[in-house]
Amino acid sequence: MSPDLHFLLFLLLRMAIAAAFVVTASIITERSGPVIGALVATLPVSAGPSYVFLALDHDAAFIAQGALASLPVNAATIFMCLTYVVLSQRHGLVASCGSAVAVWIVLASIIRQFDWTLSAGLAANLIAFGICIPLLAGYRHVKMPLVTRRWYDVPMRAALVATLVAIVVSTSGWVGPRISGIIALYPVVFSSIMVILHPRIGGPPTAAVLANSAWGLLGFGMAIAVMHVAVVWFGSAVGLCLALGTCIVWNLSLWGIGRRARHKARPLP
Template identity: 75%
Template sequence: MSPDLHFILLLVLRMAVAAAFVVSASIITERSGPVIGALIATLPISAGPSYTFLALDHDAAFIAEGALSSLPVNAATIFMGLTYAVLAQRFSMSISAGSAIALWLVLGTIIRQFAWTLAGGLILNAIAFAICIPLLKPYRHVAKMPLIARRWYDIPLRAALVASLVGTVVTASTWVGPRVTGVIALFPIVFSSMMLILHPRIGGPATAAVLANSAWGLLGFGLGIAVLHIAVLHFGSPIGLCCALATCIAWNLALWQLGRRKAKA
């Protein structure tokens, strides 16, 4: 087998694995309601497979530096969610989602210009979430959440988007280096697919409620990225990836338990 064919087959396999992962997560999300669905959506559904496959091709230093670049991008994602939530109350999907994604691209481009430290990334996230979480609070609830009826192309579309992201990240990582790879790996595929799929079906306010409920989960995702950077440097990529995933899961489980206590109270 030629090296080129081997690379292509391996890349397709990795993309298929990522697609299978997002399909499973999507099914669970749609059956769990907006609050639990938001917590599941903020797990590393797209970034996780990307970093896992990057770890197979690159050393721990590459993964650690990539995570360092990904951390401030998480702040861009919460601003993207806020932008969509505000615009979706009055405007169409194309305007709301288009503006939100465009803002993310602009912020991601700006973030890429700087060499970030762990402290700098954490401070940027703290500022971003301190601003956005209170502003998102009015959009977390709607009078009535419409029943979501899945269309045949919904899950294939999400799977294709995540598979394309994984393929792009893995293929381009050798050429663009860890800093740009870390930015690309955190492109908000899950949030973008929610906007494109849910907005035409359940309306902007209801879709905005799902994204607004994701704010606290997204904060935990940022902590997971920070843990990834630290753990990879000290224990290597496999343990670092496991620690990052465990952080995200533990954070979201804590949010779920807190939500249950508030509901009972």
């Protein structure tokens, strides 16, 4: 088998694995409502496969440096969500989603100009989420209409994530860890939520899903920081597992806290 054919087949296999992962996450999201759906959406549905496949091709130093670039990009993602949430209350999909993506691209372009340290990346996240979480709070509670899934919804999400994985894997060798870390963090899942749900149920309900994702996205940023530190000390495999575990524990904790709060708010019989 020629090296080019071997690379192509291996790339297609990686894309298929990433697609299967996002299909499973999408089904869970659609059946669980906006709160649980938002928590699932902030799991590493797209970034996770990208980093796993990067770890197969590169050493731990590459992954650790990529994580440093990814960390401040997480702050750009929460500003992207805030942009969409605010604009979608009065504007259509093109204006709302287009502006949100433009904000992410501008911020990511600024981020790539700097060499980030762990402390600077954490500070960027704390500042960004300190600003955005209070602003998003008023948009979280919206009555959700019934969502009927169309045949192309899940395939489209799977195709977007598979394409992201293909771009990250195939270009990582020549763009380096910094650009790979930025590309890996492009918010494919949030973009697909906007594109799929906004025309169907309107801006405010779709915005509620993204607004509910803020705390989960904060945990995702913590997971990236954990990955960087753990990869440096223990290698890529352990670092990736600890990052995933951080996301899961954080989101389960958020779910538990929310469930207890709803139970206490429920009127006594």
